[in-house]
Amino acid sequence: MATVAEVKEIFAKKGLRVKFPVQDDFLVKNIDIVERHTYPGGGIHFLLRIAFIDNKGREVSELFPCDGRIERKKPLITVSEEIPKPLTMAPLPMRGKVAFENAQEALEYIGKAITHLITDRGYQGIQQGECDLYFEKGSRGFFINLAPRCDDAGLGRTKELIRLRGKHGSGHDYALVVPAFQDSLGVTLLFQENWFREHGEPLAGHRMGVYGVNNSDPNLIFPFTIYPRERDLARYFMYTGPQWSILRNKYVSTRKRGTTERDGNSV
């Protein structure tokens, strides 16, 4: 049976300094962590249930609130709070409107936008033939299909990617890129959101990213399902993700006032 002093030593070896309010020579029979809170600065709070044998030989079990510090090798930083690195390439010019004349225009636009983002993060575009766009960074590939609308055809494009995932493995990223707003192409926001409600979860289950390019700003791309595995890109999407709801609400409120996307106004 260990003494309180020995238990302290074991905790210290783990990088955890906890003050025990018990005499050092008491024998410890059992320790349970009833509650634990860690704080960003390294502080830690425990509620310990310690069963020990006191100086009269009785077994006593008591609850002790303990505060201490834990030394971590790396500071815990939430990636989403970190501002992503600025673009190393010159940003793409704004479009100034959200409407597309046709699907071809939308495809060209989202293709340029995603290529710009991914090459900016150190990927190299490679002609591969199995998907619309393929990029590589080291041993990691990024398979991308483009779709103008979130509809059955768009779903078909994700199925192609799922097939590719079965062929090339889970070590790569797979994504479908769509315009963020598709009203001008015949798919309402309501329909689009229903599409995500129905297919978003299964697509995320297959680790298929679906990313929406802002119709007026090609430098802003939103994640709709999962983040890519590549850290820099994941950080970018963690940063842009929360902006989607703001833009969406702005778009909806603009629509309410009677100026629809078809009018071509920028959101």
Add this chain to the structure above:
Amino acid sequence: MSKGKFTSKEFLSQFSACPQLAYDFSNEQVLEEVKRFLEYVGYEMAEPNAWNELAVKPDFYARRKESGTTHHIAGIVKRDMNEAASGFAPLDRMKDLLGEKVDYVIALPPVNERYLIDFMCEDNYKWFKKIQKERYMIWLCNPDEKSVWAAFGAPRDKLFNEYFKFRGGIEMLFNMPYRSESKEIQREVLGE
């Protein structure tokens, strides 16, 4: 609308009438989905070396070679939780012959979680303890969605983790299965 006071007991009692299967899939459909899933992960359907010696044959057996190691998986398909209990004896017999290095699975169509939990809680968590001890897995396969959820247990081959739709999660629903107080709470709340 009921005039009585709304209670959690009343609320939970509404769940008891739910059907056992969330979707109606045949064993063949589930088996096809499991095979597709294994191939998707990178496994090849095969026969174990000791195939002829096996008194009980698995419904599926597959292997995947990876730099120096070969991962094996064997399993059987069952229709629902009523049948699932009869799946453990064949797995035990397979395990006796094929050994510890193989992952063993009982594949089911999507079963309502309540029945899964009830099954695990039966006879003082008999099946739950068995699954934990033997490192068996229970998979819920949805052929429509082409997805597999590892409801209980985890495979030795970590590559699976990249392909499961979900992993685990059920354990949380009947928190702390070995604690007597949780059983008492369950009894009290569900009126069992």
